[in-house]
Amino acid sequence: xxxxxxLDYLLDVLRERGNRLxxxxxxxxxxxxxxxxxxxxxxxHGEILRDFPTTSxxxxxxxxxxxxxxxxxxxxxxxxxxxxxxxxxxxxHPHLICTQCGAILDSEVDNFxxxxxxxxxxxxxxxxxxxxxxxxxxxxxxxx
Amino acid sequence: xxxxxxLDYLLDVLRERGNRLxxxxxxxxxxxxxxxxxxxxxxxHGEILRDFPTTSxxxxxxxxxxxxxxxxxxxxxxxxxxxxxxxxxxxxHPHLICTQCGAILDSEVDNFxxxxxxxxxxxxxxxxxxxxxxxxxxxxxxxx
DNA sequence: TTTGATGCAAAGTATTTGCAGACTG
DNA sequence: CAGTCTGCAAATACTTTGCATCAAA
Numbered sequence: 465x466x467x468x469x470x471l472d473y474l475l476d477v478l479r480e481r482g483n484r485l486x487x488x489x490x491x492x493x494x495x496x497x498x499x500x501x502x503x504x505x506x507x508x509h510g511e512i513l514r515d516f517p518t519t520s521x522x523x524x525x526x527x528x529x530x531x532x533x534x535x536x537x538x539x540x541x542x543x544x545x546x547x548x549x550x551x552x553x554x555x556x557h558p559h560l561i562c563t564q565c566g567a568i569l570d571s572e573v574d575n576f577x578x579x580x581x582x583x584x585x586x587x588x589x590x591x592x593x594x595x596x597x598x599x600x601x602x603x604x605x606x607x608x
Numbered sequence: 609x610x611x612x613x614x615l616d617y618l619l620d621v622l623r624e625r626g627n628r629l630x631x632x633x634x635x636x637x638x639x640x641x642x643x644x645x646x647x648x649x650x651x652x653h654g655e656i657l658r659d660f661p662t663t664s665x666x667x668x669x670x671x672x673x674x675x676x677x678x679x680x681x682x683x684x685x686x687x688x689x690x691x692x693x694x695x696x697x698x699x700x701h702p703h704l705i706c707t708q709c710g711a712i713l714d715s716e717v718d719n720f721x722x723x724x725x726x727x728x729x730x731x732x733x734x735x736x737x738x739x740x741x742x743x744x745x746x747x748x749x750x751x752x
Numbered sequence: 753t754t755t756g757a758t759g760c761a762a763a764g765t766a767t768t769t770g771c772a773g774a775c776t777g
Numbered sequence: 778c779a780g781t782c783t784g785c786a787a788a789t790a791c792t793t794t795g796c797a798t799c800a801a802a
Contacts, residue, residue, distance in 0.1 A: 541685065560728060560731055562733075563736060569731055569733070571727055571730075573723065573727060579717065580742055583702065583704075583742065584704060584742055584744060586715075587704055587713055587715065587746075587747065588746070588750065589706075589745065589747065589750075590744050590745045590750055591743070591744040592707060592745070594740075594741060594743060595741045596738075596739070596740050597738060598724055598727065598733070598735055598738045599735070599736050599737050599738060599739075600728060600733050600734050600735040600736040600737075601733065601734045601736070602731075602732070602733055603731065603732025603733065606732065606734055
């Protein structure tokens, strides 16, 4: 799904819920679905400030909380500065995280859900969600 | 490896490094390697207080930092209250985390490292470490 | 005796919250 | 016009740090 379609979808969902589409909120959504972007709250805030200089970090967090509530954002709970977020693919999937430059690549694994279910059922566990993160050096940082 | 062996091993490592084996430090290690235990700093502190009532939380964190430095503890970076730790198996492995009672079960997956290497090399990524956590309800909580 | 460890309190940092005023619908 | 959203500042909560004192080796 490209950024524009994803943005339009999110705007529709919020409209239907009766949420207001303020300029700040739209700008935050836009930053969240921007291509190849797994921004932190701080990074989103920085981007927003260009267009809406008075936007506060609290508003960014509140919008993220709203998206969490409706399951349209995935929180990647790591980072030396705060958490980073995936607003494009809000379902759990593997991430490749570069420990040097901070880049985050999405990935997929065949039959991964089956693997998880097997693992869980072996322990009498029922799965709600999961997290799978691989840390290392991206191809660009490997060359340096 | 049972708790006692693991504890003795850690004590040896620290001794060889020239670290002092204070009563507090030994008590913290003991709490960390206790069976089926993935305690938080706060939980460790609570257990320590029984025997050494003046032990501070800062000392717990300092000991954990020391163990991180020498790669003998795994930090599980989640929890509504602080992070939890695995002092028995300090290498990455899957965890089953109960979102109701907070229990954490260790697990293993055959050929998991191979799966990770495949995934990473496909993206020109070199792996340093990883994290694989499954959230859900443990067997006990499923019955309630 | 030496020097690393402890414990207290204060600082740090990411995130959340309360509330008055602003603005969307 | 009603009620939600914003923005500020203060509150939270986990973790780290500085420093004087203590004690392991």
